[in-house]
Amino acid sequence: MFANRCIPWIAAGLLAGVAALALAGCGKQEPTPAGTAPPPPAAARVLVVGTDAAYTPFESQNEKGEIAGFDIDVVKAIAGKAGFEVKFVDTPWEGIFNALDQGDRDLLVSAITITGERRQTMDFSKPYFEARQLIAVKRDAQVARFEDIKAMKVGVQNGTTGDEVVGKLQGKSSGNIKRFESTPLALKELEAGGVEAVVADNGVVEHYLANNPGGGFRTVSDAAFPVEQYGIAVKKGNAELLARIDKGLDGIKADGSYDKIYAAHFGSTPK
Numbered sequence: 158m159f160a161n162r163c164i165p166w167i168a169a170g171l172l173a174g175v176a177a178l179a180l181a182g183c184g185k186q187e188p189t190p191a192g193t194a195p196p197p198p199a200a201a202r203v204l205v206v207g208t209d210a211a212y213t214p215f216e217s218q219n220e221k222g223e224i225a226g227f228d229i230d231v232v233k234a235i236a237g238k239a240g241f242e243v244k245f246v247d248t249p250w251e252g253i254f255n256a257l258d259q260g261d262r263d264l265l266v267s268a269i270t271i272t273g274e275r276r277q278t279m280d281f282s283k284p285y286f287e288a289r290q291l292i293a294v295k296r297d298a299q300v301a302r303f304e305d306i307k308a309m310k311v312g313v314q315n316g317t318t319g320d321e322v323v324g325k326l327q328g329k330s331s332g333n334i335k336r337f338e339s340t341p342l343a344l345k346e347l348e349a350g351g352v353e354a355v356v357a358d359n360g361v362v363e364h365y366l367a368n369n370p371g372g373g374f375r376t377v378s379d380a381a382f383p384v385e386q387y388g389i390a391v392k393k394g395n396a397e398l399l400a401r402i403d404k405g406l407d408g409i410k411a412d413g414s415y416d417k418i419y420a421a422h423f424g425s426t427p428k
């Protein structure tokens with residue numbers, strides 16, 4: 158490659174009497190010196206995983222600033238099985254799909270529900286987790302089912318499936334829907350009394366309540382909420398990476414490591 162590219166230049170340079178210049182120019186492009194490894198092929202590069210790390214127990218930052226959680230362990234295990242390396246980068250939910258589309262992230266793991274709409278702009282792995290929406294209210298609230306929060310001020314994380322279901326109930330442009338950058342912010346607002354309910358993924362709401370016994374919250378489930386499946390997202394058309402992820406996922410389900418990760422985070426094995 159080096160020789161091919163440079164020979165015409167060297168020849169031209171010699172003819173023009175500026176051989177030295179031409180050689181100096183080519184020298185800059187000289188491949189790695191003997192003994193050092195050539196640059197790794199694309200597949201061997203460390204893949205950048207985007208995650209909105211404010212979603213315990215799926216993804217959050219620990220005291221050391223490391224990103225950890227169920228999703229993180231699942232992707233690490235998949236990467237180990239499928240033979241690729243990953244690094245996790247905290248990526249706000251608001252820009253997360255754009256970051257994937259722009260190529261700033263190779264994949265996303267962020268408790269992302271696979272939806273028909275999202276499938277139009279990105280590709281998803283096989284489902285790796287099942288979830289549902291869950292309502293959090295103050296203990297004394299008059300709420301027994303989803304319908305009961307129709308006229309209430311409801312907090313959601315902007316652009317999530319929680320936002321979507323509440324939008325269906327109240328009308329998308331309802332002034333009673335308060336959209337927050339993160340789910341913890343919505344829950345804080347419930348505590349502060351700024352909203353009367355929060356609708357978010359069950360795992361996160363349950364975890365929050367369990368860790369904030371003083372918050373005075375209660376949960377309300379409703380069978381009307383559809384079952385949601387989380388998937389790992391890749392850029393639309395990245396079939397090669399998707400196949401590796403799916404293969405890795407099959408592998409960690411078959412060898413029991415998925416169940417171990419599940420138990421470590423949720424204290425039981427998946428139903």
Ligand code: ARG
Nearest residue numbers: 209212267268269270317318
């Ligand atoms: N499952 C929901 C959705 O896909 C919420 C996901 C939010 N995830 C996060 N890490 N903030 O819309």
